[in-house]
Amino acid sequence: MFRNQYDTDVTTWSPAGRLFQVEYAMEAVKQGSAAIGLRSKTHVVLACVNKANSELSSHQKKIFKVDDHIGVAIAGLTADGRVLSRYMRSECINYSFTYESPLPVGRLVVQLADKAQVCTQRSWKRPFGVGLLVGGLDESGAHLYYNCPSGNYFEYQAFAIGSRSQAAKTYLERKFESFMGSSRDDLIKDALFAIKETLQGEKLKSSICTVAVLGVGEPFHILDQETVQQLINEHEIVEEEAPAEQEAAAAADQDAPPADEAPPADQGAAPMDI
Amino acid sequence: MNMVDSAQPFKTLLGPESDSQRTQYPYVTGTSVVGVKYKDGILMASDMGASYGSTLRYKSVERMKPIGKHSLLGASGEISDFQEILHYLDELILYDNMWDDGNSLGPKEVHSYLTRVMYNRRNKFNPFWNSLVLGGVKNGQKYLGTVSMIGVHFEDSHVATGFGNHLARPILREEWNENMSYEDGVKLLEKCMRVLLYRDRSAVNKIQIAKITEEGVTISRPYALKTFWEFNAFKNPTVGAEGSW
Numbered sequence: 001m002f003r004n005q006y007d008t009d010v011t012t013w014s015p016a017g018r019l020f021q022v023e024y025a026m027e028a029v030k031q032g033s034a035a036i037g038l039r040s041k042t043h044v045v046l047a048c049v050n051k052a053n054s055e056l057s058s059h060q061k062k063i064f065k066v067d068d069h070i071g072v073a074i075a076g077l078t079a080d081g082r083v084l085s086r087y088m089r090s091e092c093i094n095y096s097f098t099y100e101s102p103l104p105v106g107r108l109v110v111q112l113a114d115k116a117q118v119c120t121q122r123s124w125k126r127p128f129g130v131g132l133l134v135g136g137l138d139e140s141g142a143h144l145y146y147n148c149p150s151g152n153y154f155e156y157q158a159f160a161i162g163s164r165s166q167a168a169k170t171y172l173e174r175k176f177e178s179f180m181g182s183s184r185d186d187l188i189k190d191a192l193f194a195i196k197e198t199l200q201g202e203k204l205k206s207s208i209c210t211v212a213v214l215g216v217g218e219p220f221h222i223l224d225q226e227t228v229q230q231l232i233n234e235h236e237i238v239e240e241e242a243p244a245e246q247e248a249a250a251a252a253d254q255d256a257p258p259a260d261e262a263p264p265a266d267q268g269a270a271p272m273d274i
Numbered sequence: 275m276n277m278v279d280s281a282q283p284f285k286t287l288l289g290p291e292s293d294s295q296r297t298q299y300p301y302v303t304g305t306s307v308v309g310v311k312y313k314d315g316i317l318m319a320s321d322m323g324a325s326y327g328s329t330l331r332y333k334s335v336e337r338m339k340p341i342g343k344h345s346l347l348g349a350s351g352e353i354s355d356f357q358e359i360l361h362y363l364d365e366l367i368l369y370d371n372m373w374d375d376g377n378s379l380g381p382k383e384v385h386s387y388l389t390r391v392m393y394n395r396r397n398k399f400n401p402f403w404n405s406l407v408l409g410g411v412k413n414g415q416k417y418l419g420t421v422s423m424i425g426v427h428f429e430d431s432h433v434a435t436g437f438g439n440h441l442a443r444p445i446l447r448e449e450w451n452e453n454m455s456y457e458d459g460v461k462l463l464e465k466c467m468r469v470l471l472y473r474d475r476s477a478v479n480k481i482q483i484a485k486i487t488e489e490g491v492t493i494s495r496p497y498a499l500k501t502f503w504e505f506n507a508f509k510n511p512t513v514g515a516e517g518s519w
Contacts, residue, residue: 100386104377139413140376 011123025149028129032075034198037133038158039144040182043215044135046073047191067092068219070136075162077129105136109145117151131161167197300352300403304337305476306438307348309407311431312459315487316409319463323478338484340491342367345381345410350435352403381410381417393425405435437474442466
């Protein structure tokens with residue numbers, strides 16, 4: 001995208017019918033570190049990459065609990081994300097107080113989207129620079145939504161946002177059809193694999209990622225570092241192993257043994273190579 | 275003129291709110307509502323009377339109304355306040371339907387909402403002068419609750435308002451059970467309403483029984499209860515002169 005004479009105000013249309021400020025806001029989401037979400041019939045898993053600026057600092061919080069039955073993972077301007085999370089928490093708690101019942105996640109995302117839309121139609125405001133993956137549970141089961149700075153929202157089986165999210169999306173596209181029937185643990189495993197895809201060869205450790213789960217009978221909570229590291233070790237989610245596992249899964253019909261010895265250089269390279 | 279003037283100073287002592295309105299006492303009132311859970315849902319009964327003080331002024335007032343798809347609301351107390359509450363609920367259900375998203379407010383949510391409304395008004399010293407019974411079924415779950423004019427609220431398997439608290443609830447405590455059929459439930463409610471008819475001065479003999487199940491709400495046509503007055507004590511009331519019955 002290049003600078004042009006229609007991109008100064010959010011209230012200026014381009015001749016092609018575009019609002020450049022809104023599109024620039026979506027760019028900000030792409031610059032943030034990756035966040036992914038996936039859901040089954042009964043559970044939603046949110047995971048994100050947490051890179052600290054330096055060894056001295058702590059990393060930013062990118063996953064927020066909104067209520068027992070709703071959580072959100074953000075990518076982009078985390079300050080904007082924090083403010084929106086606070087709004088979501090407020091809406092949930094007010095609804096709970098009045099109706100003694102959890103706010104249906106589908107209604108929360110619409111309210112969130114309408115709030116974002118306002119900022120695309122006021123000359124004295126700017127769009128929120130954050131993308132939100134909202135995972136929640138309601139009467140009809142588990143849901144995952146993505147809320148854009150543009151004010152649009154979509155429901156997903158699985159999605160990834162932020163930098164190098166395309167790698168994760170490629171992985172998820174291959175596996176999403178089985179997610180609806182996945183068990184909770186398989187879902188978490190797939191989330192970790194997807195995160196690993198965005199790391200470009202870097203080693204997946206629990207210190208650089210955060211995983212959160214919610215589901216039927218399981219209120220939203222962030223898994224602690226130890227548990228995550230255990231899961232990483234258990235599934236041996238290290239660069240070389242992962243493609244081998246996928247190859248093994250794909251070769252289920254054949255009698256070929258899991259290709260541990262055969263260096264799957266070609267397979268290994270592909271997901272990394274964006 | 276002095277007598278009229280002496281009323282004013284008291285009101286002006288209230289300060290800035292001296293010209294605000296607040297419900298001090300009810301004018302047109304309905305009497306008891308009785309509700310029970312039964313096998314398939316909730317049964318509720320009330321008569322169709324609305325009194326103006328001690329006059330049995332109106333005799334075709336429906337004091338039970340369906341709310342949305344899943345609830346039924348019965349009210350005793352000031353009828354105009356009940357109508358106002360129905361107006362609020364109408365708006366609530368409308369907005370709920372406008373979401374058009376497969377979610378809907380169930381009886382628990384409506385009960386909680388009503389509790390908030392009643393309690394809020396009580397805190398402003400301007401109560402809705404009603405006792406409400408809210409029953410419903412959603413996703414197979416039966417719900418029966420009550421809210422008073424001061425915001426006291428609770429859920430139970432059988433509830434009653436007004437005189438029903440004193441006359442109907444003891445009967446329900448003895449004879450209610452979880453697996454009552456529709457016929458059993460109606461018989462039990464009729465027994466309660468009969469006692470109320472005999473003993474509550476503001477009761478009229480024109481009752482309705484409302485039923486709510488997963489399928490929906492049905493409110494019966496009005497009908498009268500059979501009563502028995504052939505007790506000996508009623509036949510020659512002056513026998514034994516003063517002091518007897």
